[in-house]
Structure formats: C-alpha cells, structure tokens
Amino acid sequence: MVKFTRSLPIIVMLAAVAGLAGPQLANAAQSRQHGDNLLIHRVQQENGMNLPSRGLSMSQVEKTWGTPQRKLSPRGGDTHKHPQINRWEYSNFIVYFEHSHVIHSVLNTPAGNNTNPAAVN
Known part of the structure; x- marks a missing residue:
C-alpha cells in the first residue's frame, strides 16, 4: 500500500x-x-573572400575597397579599457576598427545579427 x-x-x-x-x-x-x-x-x-584584414589602417581600407556606404558613429572611447570602435558598412561586409586600424571584418548577411548595425546600441 x-x-x-x-x-x-x-x-x-x-x-x-x-x-x-x-x-x-x-x-x-x-x-x-x-x-x-x-x-x-x-x-x-x-x-x-577578400575582406580587409586585421591591422590595416582606415586609409588602406578606403584605398583598396573604396568609400564605404556608411561610416557609423563611433562607440566607446570613454576609457583605456573601452577604446573607440568605428564601423564602416560596405555592400557585402562591415569593417570594425579600433581607433583607426582594422580589428575584424564580417559579412553583412541576413543570417547574421549584423543586418542593421546602426540599430545596435
């Protein structure tokens, strides 16, 4: 039981x-x-793909890939631990710069979460 x-x-x-x-x-x-x-x-x-590689300067990127469609507002830069990050948007990719040098380039694809980087806070 x-x-x-x-x-x-x-x-x-x-x-x-x-x-x-x-x-x-x-x-x-x-x-x-x-x-x-x-x-x-x-x-x-x-x-x-032929994307901008780490370490290239902004002028080198612009010379090789042309003027970006958009230069997004810089983020960060308030402290040494948070350097200024700039983002340039081309038709197929986005380039991320720390100060004035490339740190990363990514495809601008619908499968990614970077389809509208201007909306990211």
Missing part, C-alpha cells in the same frame, strides 16, 4: 515536466546544431 505524503505531488509534477521537456530539449539541440552549421558556413565563406 502506498502512503501519500506531501512530496508525492511534487514528484508527480517533476515527472510531468520532465516528460514535456524532452521534446523541447531535443528541438533546442537540433536548432543549436543548425545554428552551428550556419556559423561554420559563414566563417568558411568569409575566409574565401
């Missing part, structure tokens, strides 16, 4: 939640794998 205690309803609720969470966890893992594949594809695509 089963003796009912206060903990029995908690155990039943936990079992129910675990049963419902199984499919959600599987979907989350599948979604993450898809996201990882997109990121890997994007990095491979970036590596195959």
Whole structure:
C-alpha cells in the first residue's frame, strides 16, 4: 500500500515536466546544431573572400575597397579599457576598427545579427 505524503505531488509534477521537456530539449539541440552549421558556413565563406584584414589602417581600407556606404558613429572611447570602435558598412561586409586600424571584418548577411548595425546600441 502506498502512503501519500506531501512530496508525492511534487514528484508527480517533476515527472510531468520532465516528460514535456524532452521534446523541447531535443528541438533546442537540433536548432543549436543548425545554428552551428550556419556559423561554420559563414566563417568558411568569409575566409574565401577578400575582406580587409586585421591591422590595416582606415586609409588602406578606403584605398583598396573604396568609400564605404556608411561610416557609423563611433562607440566607446570613454576609457583605456573601452577604446573607440568605428564601423564602416560596405555592400557585402562591415569593417570594425579600433581607433583607426582594422580589428575584424564580417559579412553583412541576413543570417547574421549584423543586418542593421546602426540599430545596435
């Protein structure tokens, strides 16, 4: 004979939640794998393109790739730990500068989260 205690309803609720969470966890893992594949594809695509490389100056970038479509407002620069970051947007990529030198270039793709960098605060 089963003796009912206060903990029995908690155990039943936990079992129910675990049963419902199984499919959600599987979907989350599948979604993450898809996201990882997109990121890997994007990095491979970036590596195959002629993007501005780390260390180039703003004048070198402009000389090689032309005038950007937009020069976004600089961010940071308030302390030594937060240097000024400038962003230039070209039709296919965005170049990030620390002060006046390239630190990173990324594709401007709908799959990325940089489709509207002006909206990022």
